[in-house]
Amino acid sequence: MSIGSDRSASNVSRIMDSFLERHHLLVEDAPWELRPSPLGGLGVFAKRDLHPGEVIFRDYPVIMGPRCLAESTDICVSCYRKQDIIPCNKKCGLSLCTNCQTSPDHKRECEFIRQRINVEITQELTHYLINSLAPLRSIFLSTQDKEVVLYLKAHKGHHHGFEVDLLMDKANCKMAQEEKEFLKFVCAVLDTNAFELVVRNGDDQTSLRGLYPLGSLANHRCFPNAFHVFDDKQRMVTRASVFIEKDEEIFHSYTKILWGTSSRLLHLKETKHFVCKCERCVDPTEFGTYMNAISCTRCKGNVLPILPQKNCDWRCEGCMKVVSVKEVGKTLTLIGSVMRSFRNCNFNVMYSFLKGKLSQMVPDSNQAVLELKCKIIWYLGYTPGFEWKDLPLETLVLKKRFCSDIIEILVKLKVGLCKIKGLLLYEIYLCTEEINKRKVNTVEKDEVDYLKEAIDILKFDASASKLITAGRSDLNGNGYGS
């Protein structure tokens, strides 16, 4: 194994083109190209102007599998269904649905596991196997696809590859040194680059990680200019979310759009090992949204970090009072613990916290307020006792206002087309429809306008209709970035 040494834009472009061609995704006159990025390493750049919604590239997962912290072992490791699961009839320790027992893809990994592991298969061992399945699958890649993986960026650090260590230690899995080094490198590549994707089967949904080589070369910005969705064959489709000028760099977001700077920076540092310095991150007000601000206990002004990237003091914009980072931490921890307790909470409890305690601690645009408004939006209309027909007019108006508040923030953040905006517009449409049903004389803005706008965004996403009817997931972000 040798890690890709020539990471020049031209060499990596050649490798990417050949990968896309093998998977029938190479297009003539593609609107993107690889160039060295001012952020370091390579990046994807627009070769011409791109309009919102336009496809920039499609990509194929060179590796796909369960996430390394998979919550359950009861999934079919071939199609990822959770229904009708039985243990593999060859007794490798993994599970399959009844349709996939003879899957050729599983046959290879099943034989590998049975040859290498000679201990009794326990529930714990099954867990280690599931966690290491995505990197293990790299062993069966063609030489050309292995080369693609070897040219992707990999962060250094001993913690990358813990899945492989666990497999060797706990399952007594035998591996040659070179094979072990390759697998550990693949783990680091997955940690640096993998995208989360959700596979839906009926009411089931399973979260997976997929390594998309070209998608992996796009850098991050906290106000992305592109978004991606996955089609029904788990291929990634990346589109422009705003107008992108020729020569501009194409950015995904690796974090949630509706998180404030402190949460985003922490997440990026812990998972992707870099400090983002984009315009949103260096502006303490985050384009005037004040999503990260807390309220001053003296004058109720907005208290913001003096230098958002540093672990430094915060200052009130109104009375200039300085608040130590420790004090701010206490407020945020308190809010965080109350928010976590709302997992199964009812509307009245959430609403009284929003209007009471929370409104004293943070301004109305703070990340926690937005999160709570999202929880309430998808509670009302979808919870027994709070179904559409049960909601009084003022509650429908409230839900509609919460949706508009969040859309206003998204507009300030300049993110253009994004799934959360489409879903919120759809909720506004449903509220308007319900309000119009009940009004005799006055009629609200034509609900069809909201529906059209929602469809204009959600039409790109094969999973959107399922999200609308069943999911209500990805509530605290645009769902495209993590």
Ligand SMILES: C[S@@+](CC[C@H](N)C(=O)[O-])C[C@H]1O[C@@H](n2cnc3c(N)ncnc32)[C@H](O)[C@@H]1O
């Ligand atoms: C998925 S890779 C992106 C492509 C990468 N530049 C390359 O050359 O392969 C992710 C890594 O790129 C770097 N990166 C991405 N966005 C960045 C940003 N906004 N600021 C600094 N580094 C960034 C970080 O090292 C991050 O872990």
